[in-house]
Amino acid sequence: MLTRRSCLHLFAAAGLYSAMPALTLAQAPGDKRLVVVILRGAIDGLDAVRPLGDPDFARLRPETTGGIDLDGFFSLHPALAPIAPMFKSRELGFVHAVATPYRQRSHFDGQDILEKGIEENNQHEAGWLNRLLGVLGTTEPSLAVDIGPGSDIILQGPNRHASWYPNIDVDLTVESAQFLKALYEGDPILEPSFEEVQRLAGAKMTSPDVDPAISPRELAQLAAQFLNQDARIAAFSLNGWDTHVGQERLITMRLKSLSEMLLALRESLGGNWQRTAVVMCSEFGRTARFNGSLGTDHGTGGLAILAGGLLANGRGGEVITNRWPGLGDGQLYEERDLLPTDDVRRYPAWLIAKLFGVTPAQAGTTLFPGLDMGSDLRLI
Amino acid sequence: MPSLVTAHKATRFGYGIAGPGAEDDLMPALLAPPAQSARLSAERILEEHSRRRKLAAIPRDKRMQAQRDFGRWLDGLYLADQHAHLASAVIAPSPFFSRLTEFWANHFTVSSQTRTARGLAGPYVKEAIEPHVLGRFEDMLLAAELHPAMMIYLDLINSVGPNSPFGRQRGKGLNENLAREILELHTLGVNGGYSQADVTEFAKIMTGWIIDRPKGIVRFAPRRAEPGTKLLLGQTIGGKKAGQGDYPAALRQLADHPSTARFIATKLVTHFIADTPPAAAVDKLEAAFKESGGNLPAVYRALLDLPEAGQPTGAKARTDFEFVVAALRAIQISTPELEPVKSKNGRLLPNQLSIQALNRMQQRLWGAPSPAGWPERAEEWLAPTALAQRLDWIPEAVREITDQTTAEFLDRVLGPLASERTRKTVLAASNREEGMALVLASPEFNRR
Numbered sequence: 071m072l073t074r075r076s077c078l079h080l081f082a083a084a085g086l087y088s089a090m091p092a093l094t095l096a097q098a099p100g101d102k103r104l105v106v107v108i109l110r111g112a113i114d115g116l117d118a119v120r121p122l123g124d125p126d127f128a129r130l131r132p133e134t135t136g137g138i139d140l141d142g143f144f145s146l147h148p149a150l151a152p153i154a155p156m157f158k159s160r161e162l163g164f165v166h167a168v169a170t171p172y173r174q175r176s177h178f179d180g181q182d183i184l185e186k187g188i189e190e191n192n193q194h195e196a197g198w199l200n201r202l203l204g205v206l207g208t209t210e211p212s213l214a215v216d217i218g219p220g221s222d223i224i225l226q227g228p229n230r231h232a233s234w235y236p237n238i239d240v241d242l243t244v245e246s247a248q249f250l251k252a253l254y255e256g257d258p259i260l261e262p263s264f265e266e267v268q269r270l271a272g273a274k275m276t277s278p279d280v281d282p283a284i285s286p287r288e289l290a291q292l293a294a295q296f297l298n299q300d301a302r303i304a305a306f307s308l309n310g311w312d313t314h315v316g317q318e319r320l321i322t323m324r325l326k327s328l329s330e331m332l333l334a335l336r337e338s339l340g341g342n343w344q345r346t347a348v349v350m351c352s353e354f355g356r357t358a359r360f361n362g363s364l365g366t367d368h369g370t371g372g373l374a375i376l377a378g379g380l381l382a383n384g385r386g387g388e389v390i391t392n393r394w395p396g397l398g399d400g401q402l403y404e405e406r407d408l409l410p411t412d413d414v415r416r417y418p419a420w421l422i423a424k425l426f427g428v429t430p431a432q433a434g435t436t437l438f439p440g441l442d443m444g445s446d447l448r449l450i
Numbered sequence: 451m452p453s454l455v456t457a458h459k460a461t462r463f464g465y466g467i468a469g470p471g472a473e474d475d476l477m478p479a480l481l482a483p484p485a486q487s488a489r490l491s492a493e494r495i496l497e498e499h500s501r502r503r504k505l506a507a508i509p510r511d512k513r514m515q516a517q518r519d520f521g522r523w524l525d526g527l528y529l530a531d532q533h534a535h536l537a538s539a540v541i542a543p544s545p546f547f548s549r550l551t552e553f554w555a556n557h558f559t560v561s562s563q564t565r566t567a568r569g570l571a572g573p574y575v576k577e578a579i580e581p582h583v584l585g586r587f588e589d590m591l592l593a594a595e596l597h598p599a600m601m602i603y604l605d606l607i608n609s610v611g612p613n614s615p616f617g618r619q620r621g622k623g624l625n626e627n628l629a630r631e632i633l634e635l636h637t638l639g640v641n642g643g644y645s646q647a648d649v650t651e652f653a654k655i656m657t658g659w660i661i662d663r664p665k666g667i668v669r670f671a672p673r674r675a676e677p678g679t680k681l682l683l684g685q686t687i688g689g690k691k692a693g694q695g696d697y698p699a700a701l702r703q704l705a706d707h708p709s710t711a712r713f714i715a716t717k718l719v720t721h722f723i724a725d726t727p728p729a730a731a732v733d734k735l736e737a738a739f740k741e742s743g744g745n746l747p748a749v750y751r752a753l754l755d756l757p758e759a760g761q762p763t764g765a766k767a768r769t770d771f772e773f774v775v776a777a778l779r780a781i782q783i784s785t786p787e788l789e790p791v792k793s794k795n796g797r798l799l800p801n802q803l804s805i806q807a808l809n810r811m812q813q814r815l816w817g818a819p820s821p822a823g824w825p826e827r828a829e830e831w832l833a834p835t836a837l838a839q840r841l842d843w844i845p846e847a848v849r850e851i852t853d854q855t856t857a858e859f860l861d862r863v864l865g866p867l868a869s870e871r872t873r874k875t876v877l878a879a880s881n882r883e884e885g886m887a888l889v890l891a892s893p894e895f896n897r898r
Contacts, residue, residue: 175630175649176640178822193726193827219812221833233833242841245880249888250841252875257893259767259832266834267841309819314627315608362623363608368630404646 102345102380102425103297105335106199106224106305106418109328109352110181111312114366115373116358116408117321119164119389120145126397130358133318140164144389149325153332156377160386161336161343163449165374165417167391169354169410171440175368177312180353185224187415187438196227198418198437199305203229205428205436211269214303215296217289224305232301233266234292242268286331294338297346302426311352314365332377344379347421347450351414357406358397371395371408374417380425380450390447413441420447451865455760461867461898462722462763463754464545465772468863469779471543476754479544481584481747490573491598494527496666498569524569526798528562529790529805531572532815536804537788539775547583550750552771553721554579555816556823558594558636560603562816567603571816574599587714587744588705592698595632596668598661604628604821611657611676611692624676629653631821632704639716642709644683651680655687656697670694683707711739718749720826723758724765731756763867764897767828770813772898773840774804777890780863781850803850807843812836832896844890848883856885867894 117134121127123143127134137145138154144166146154156162171189172180182191187198203214204227211230216222225231242250247268254260284292286308293304308328313320328350336343355372376385392412395401403409419433419441434443452460452473460472471479501520508516542548555575562568578597582590594600601607605627610616612623629652633644658675661668675692685703688696704710715735719727735752742748753759768776778788783803790798790805800806808815812831818824824831853859860868860876868876872892879885889895 174640175646176634177820178634179640219835221830223830226829233835246884246887249875249879249884250891253872253888253892255871259828260837260893260896263832263834263837267838270834270838314605314625361625362610362612362617363605363625365605365608365625367626406646 100302100426101342102302103339103342103347104303104421104425105293105297105346105348105378106303107331107348107350107375108181108185108222108224108305108307109311109350110307110309111177111352112180112354112356112368113311113324113352113373114313114317114321114356115166115352115371116356117317117366118147118150118325118373119166120147121166121394121397124394124397126401130397131360133360133364140389143394147321147325149322150329152326152329156332156336157387160382161377161379162332163376163381163386164389165376165391165412165414166389167371167393167395167408167411168374168414168417169371170414172354173370175354175370177353177368182223184351184353184414185222187441189440196229197222197224199224199303200227200229200231201437202303202422202426202428203227203231205432206426210300211266212296212300214305215293215301217292217296217304217306218284222305222307230262232269232296234270234296286327287334290331290335291338294335294342297339298342308350313356314361314367315363317360317365320365335377336379346378347380347425348375348377349418349421350375350377351418355408355410358402358408359406369407370403371410372414374414376417376421376449378450384448384450415441416444416447417449419443420449424450451861454866457866458763459754459760460545462759464549465539465776465779466863466895466898467865467867468776469545469782470541471545472779474544476544476546477747477751480546480550480750482544490576491570492666494569494573495598495661495663498524499663499666522797528568528572529798529800532805533788533790533801535572535575536771536775536808536815537785539771540778540783540788541785545779546750548775549772550583551575551580552769553718554583554590556818557717558590558600559818559821559823560597560599560816561818561821562814563819564603567599570597570599570602575816582746584747585745587710587739587746588702590746591636591705592701594636595628595656595701596659596698598668600628601659601661601668604631606656606659607661609653609657610674611654613678614657614672614674614676614692616671616674617657617676624650624653624657626650626653629656632701635822637704637713638707638709639713642707642713647681648683651682652700654678655680655682655700658692658694659697705744708740711736711744715739715749718753719756722753723756725827728758731758764893766826766898767832768896768898769824770808770811770831770836770840771815773896774807774811774843776895777844777847778803780859780890780895781847782852783847783850787850802846807839810843811839840896841891844887845883847890848887851886853886856882856889859886860889863889864892864894868892869894 120137122145139145170184172183179191185197186195188195211232214231216225216233250264254264289306297304310324339346351374352372354370356366356369361367395409395411415438419438422428423430423433430443434441452467457467460467463476505516539548560567560571560574562571574597578593582593605625609625610622626649630649634640638644654676658670660671677692680687682700687700715732716727718735719731735749738749738752788804791801793799813824872894876885876888879888
């Protein structure tokens with residue numbers, strides 16, 4: 071565990087906080103909130119939400135049996151039991167057999183395309199949440215926050231946003247801060263980064279003790295702290311869904327922490343949960359059959375998870391499919407993967423249209439270029 | 451003080467102008483590499499095997515403590531490897547060699563995020579990467595893919611030919627993880643012209659390779675290999691019976707593929723020159739790769755001969771490893787101060803000045819988030835939190851500095867690279883330590 075080693079800080083002293091410019095108050099567009107969670111590594115949708123009602127499922131996946139019945143066709147993986155009541159109370163829903171326009175099976179391109187919201191990878195494109203900030207015309211960085219160790223592409227781009235990782239432990243004297251500010255002026259990375267460091271140092275967020283291996287539950291708690299203040303958009307990642315070997319053990323662990331994360335988010339948001347929509351997506355799905363090592367390899371059609379109090383007015387308590395593609399002979403994509411029957415981008419697009427008053431046309435062009443929005447999904 | 455061009459080159463291809471070898475001509479210094487190391491992984495595997503056997507013999511109810519001791523033993527080795535690796539970069543006589551080693555270790559990433567590969571991550575860099583940095587690409591490719599660390603990390607040890615005797619008997623089959631990542635990340639590149647069918651065929655080709663733990667070696671076990679000929683990128687590999695030459699032959703075919711030359715050239719230019727690599731520069735390295743048959747020093751020669759090589763630096767940011775190593779070279783630390791620290795109860799802990807610094811910043815040593823390694827674009831990791839960690843660590847490093855004045859330190863570490871503004875700001879600091887800290891915090895020191 072790290073301790074504050076303030077006695078060693080050359081840069082350290084009191085006084086910075088008082089010298090910080092007061093945080094500007096929210097210029098948020100309304101009081102609705104959006105949480106985006108990237109499930110990195112490609113979650114196995116067929117294991118998390120099991121189509122037990124499809125007669126071909128048992129043939130394809132003899133390894134996967136049982137689960138918590140959702141609607142007579144789909145059943146929930148037992149490790150998601152803690153959030154099954156949320157499905158009943160219509161604060162939770164799923165979208166099955168969806169994918170981005172990407173049809174190859176590289177994690178890295180797949181995640182880029184998911185986070186940039188585009189059809190073909192382009193390294194200079196900004197993340198779609200960043201473009202959303204442009205559409206909203208906000209200049210207030212605290213409106214959107216990226217939580218966790220890395221910097222998620224989904225929020226990267228020209229529009230300023232906040233980021234937070236609890237491992238920040240830096241105090242600066244007023245003098246040092248001024249010197250550093252002078253040094254970094256005009257630097258495209260260091261200047262905005264340093265401004266953010268100062269802002270965070272001044273914000274004095276309470277955070278879990280500085281363990282670099284922050285848990286999904288803690289990520290949710292941090293996100294809620296921001297969302298209960300100025301932030302209206304929060305993004306973070308849950309890693310480790312790439313279950314090539316011994317899937318049962320691995321996915322059970324991951325789904326358990328996903329459940330804990332969601333419960334913690336609801337609890338920490340308090341009354342704001344009723345004003346929140348959550349969407350969780352993954353870069354693609356996994357093979358319909360198990361591979362030779364009791365795992366699954368990279369696939370295509372997958373799962374998105376929706377949650378939040380707002381869902382109760384819409385399609386909470388539902389497993390949405392545009393059309394269930396089936397798992398029989400000739401129905402799989404390239405004879406190996408669940409066939410995607412809908413563009414996963416439609417779901418965040420319609421959420422954003424409803425949450426922030428963005429027109430469907432803007433959502434279908436600026437945020438997700440080339441996306442056919444289709445008719446209103448009435449999610450919330 | 452070195453000339454401006456020398457300073458830019460030392461920063462672009464090394465760890466800056468301070469420390470051993472910083473002002474040497476890059477190519478001759480590179481070609482005098484440190485001595486090669488012994489086979490570490492074999493010893494590791496053998497010892498691990500015998501410890502595991504002893505562990506299995508302990509009655510279940512008494513096993514807890516023994517398991518904990520085993521975990522600590524493995525963690526201790528890993529920690530020692532990490533510290534030794536960082537320290538060797540600090541004293542490296544050829545900083546360019548060290549930077550190239552980091553480049554290749556990142557290209558062929560084995561990440562300790564997968565715990566099972568962890569104990570072998572250090573030996574992997576020593577055995578599979580370092581000996582081939584000045585050799586041929588093909589040899590490094592073979593050494594990396596057939597190293598036990600990579601076989602564990604990307605699941606080759608779990609892949610079995612479904613129609614092999616072993617596969618039929620146990621109902622086991624393919625795991626295509628390593629096959630895909632070799633094509634996508636190590637050789638052709640994601641747009642290099644392969645299909646899902648190539649991935650599956652390649653996965654079949656590499657079945658049969660196992661880690662023989664009682665013997666401490668990697669070997670071909672025909673009983674697990676998929677029989678029959680396979681078609682990889684239009685070329686037939688293997689006969690009716692799978693042979694131990696098949697996988698190496700397929701790897702050689704990939705090393706020789708024009709997409710690989712293009713992909714490696716692009717990655718090198720992106721790493722050393724700019725995130726958006728100039729096409730002409732990539733062309734030159736690609737040509738050098740092809741003409742030399744993947745002889746890497748010829749490719750490095752082409753890299754150093756680029757007109758961009760001596761241009762002003764600063765387009766890219768130093769990775770956390772590069773930043774920490776450059777700072778430790780700048781403060782002239784002695785290597786005994788970079789060893790793991792012993793806690794009161796005898797456990798080894800990471801040193802605050804070296805490995806613990808990387809643990810707290812974004813980029814843990816050998817801890818890349820995925821097989822793609824650390825991304826090149828600094829925007830993806832030099833986040834505010836990482837900058838905060840650098841600023842937090844700098845004062846600790848500054849305590850070790852022996853230079854008398856800030857000006858002396860500034861000249862020795864940044865020399866002609868310091869902008870007028872940086873020079874003015876640093877010299878305006880109210881005390882010696884703060885001025886020196888500002889040198890290490892400056893854009894010139896954090897960029898390359």
